Amino acid sequence: MSRTRHADTTLFSLLAAFILTIAGVLPVFAQEPLASWNDTAAKNRIMSFVKATVTEGGDGYVAPDDRIAVFDNDGTLWSEQPYYIQLGFALDRVKTLAPQHPEWKTKEPFKSVLDGDLKGIAKGGELGLVELVMATHAGMATDQFNKIVTDWFATAKHPKTGKLYTDMTFLPMRELLDYLRSNGFTTYIVSGGGVEFMRPVTEKLYGIPPQQVVGSTISTEYAIVGDVPVLKRLPKIDFVDDGAGKPAGINKFIGRKPIFVAGNSDGDYEMMRWTTAAKGPGFAMIVHHTDADREYAYDRQSPFGKLDKALDEAERRNWLVVDMKADWKTVFRSAP
Template sequence: MNLILRALLIVLLAPLSVLADGLPSWNAGKSREAIVDFVTKVTTEGGDGFVKPEDRIAVFDNDGTLWSEQPFYFQLGFMLDRVKALAPQHPEWGEKEPFKSILAGDLKGLAESGEKGIVELGMTTHAGMTSDAFTKIVTDWYATARHPKFHKPYNEVTFLPMRELLDYLRANGFKTYIVSGGGVEFMRPITQAAYGIPPEQVIGSTIATEYALAGDVPVLNRLPKIDFIDDGPGKPAGINKFIGRRPIFVAGNSDGDYEMLRWVTGGPQKGFGMIIHHTDGDREFAYDRRSAFGKLDKAMDEAEARNWLLVDMKADWKKIYAFE
């Protein structure tokens, strides 16, 4: 058999997981090996761990898992910018919290306003308009806003190794979803371009909407009322409600993903769980137990006992961002 024919047969007969092993930004080591071993197991027909393609569901948190979440959540950055843009129409905000602190550049004061202040901020900046109008506002913001540390558009501050992982899973028959505590209509305008995940495969927190007619034009009005919080125990509930299948792969980075990790890895398929640990203070940010955003404490303590892969960003990733 000549060398060309031999090489062709090797390619044709190789498992799909090997052919699609496109994880160039991952360093060789136990994290990369664990991912490839799992995908090989569930895609090898006739093997004990084989999973039919329709059951290969993978879910990913967004903030801190697919893109950065420091020095604050990107959606909070959007809220801050919206308050500044709307301030000329609301002179009373100069004496009213949390708006007073925002306009003074005092994030500590914003934090001290507590959950009530954050909820009021969200309702003010996200409601009182149609869903189409909100989508345009968000899309325009993404086109102009810049990350405070990297001075790059927010939709470029995504983790290259995780984008490779999404592609790798899809090449092996997985359907990939985002399951995030962030607002679903804040994420949907960019998830297709940023991650290859279409809007209908994005699950997130929502505010109430109401059908109405503007003249003779049907619209959905966004109301100042929380509809669903997709965080903590809300994540497995959202998965069940919107996907209808228990995933076999889950990735998160904080205690807000704890219940989702338990739900996926505690199922009959014994799914694969991974946690992104932010350990690189030079290329990104280093934080875990005491962070105001993306606190990782309980999930990290239980990772080894529950066989969750703890990915060390500094050690496991050659590159963090495509722009490096």
């Protein structure tokens, strides 16, 4: 080949590569993994574990089909203070439905909701919260509930920051989800929250499609309404995906034991124990809320997201405790 022809060929190749890059066909340089994490031991432990799982021939190698990662949602992927986001939805629904229920003006826990009395709501305990959920989440078709949730998320704002709830997701955790998926992991949400409350938004917020969301459910039944088949939501708890329910839910709905689990409270304790007790690689991490300035600082005494037993046992069980204040450069997608 002549020198002129070789130069022409080289020039053509460079030009073609440039055009393809502009067109988005060739990959561009990837952003630094976990860019919103400080360069601390926490970040290094996560990356070391992931590197070991993808290194063929190494002791920590895990085949792609078995690279299952599960994440709690409330307090792990998005903020859960001053109360669970789903509770915020239920409170708004009570106010919307109140004109149809004059008895709520004197009946607890609805009276406390209408009076804006959070302490009064808390006094009702778990049974009071269940009653709120049943009154505000049932009695309609699943498609109707999906639309109500979607519309609510479009405008509902956090009481402290004034940001949309959908902007209250943790950027470092979203980066972690992306990082795991780029290394062959399949990511799931396993949360105590209502599955049909989360599913309308999880794909947009986290890249996790509805079929990869495991959560608490209320009973549904098939019915014909106006000659149209629907699934009606009944005022009856079907499955609570919290505490010991989380490993059961993973087994029932995913069918594979995870090798990576992330949570933030004692409600995730059993899920972390189950994952890290298995033979072979197993990684558990706890998001510890230590940043009162950028988010909230809470653990052992919090009525929402209580972290006590799991925190006590984390070191002994080699669970990673992520210190939000020390380990994260940024908390939310955009600074509050």
